[in-house]
Amino acid sequence: MWKILAGFAVFAAAAIVLLMNGGDIDMSGEKHGADATHAPAAEGAASQ
Numbered sequence: 001m002w003k004i005l006a007g008f009a010v011f012a013a014a015a016i017v018l019l020m021n022g023g024d025i026d027m028s029g030e031k032h033g034a035d036a037t038h039a040p041a042a043e044g045a046a047s048q
Contacts, residue, residue, distance in 0.1 A: 019025060 019027075
């Protein structure tokens with residue numbers, strides 16, 4: 001049982017380190033309205 005808890009602690013610590021050092025990661029969920037950013041459609045896809 002202690003091995004499962006130790007493995008979870010190691011995994012959680014690794015996840016926190018990756019999220020803290022991963023750059024600009026947005027964990028706030030879906031965006032609607034002015035906060036939403038959309039990439040413009042590709043030129044070839046828009047003309048079809």
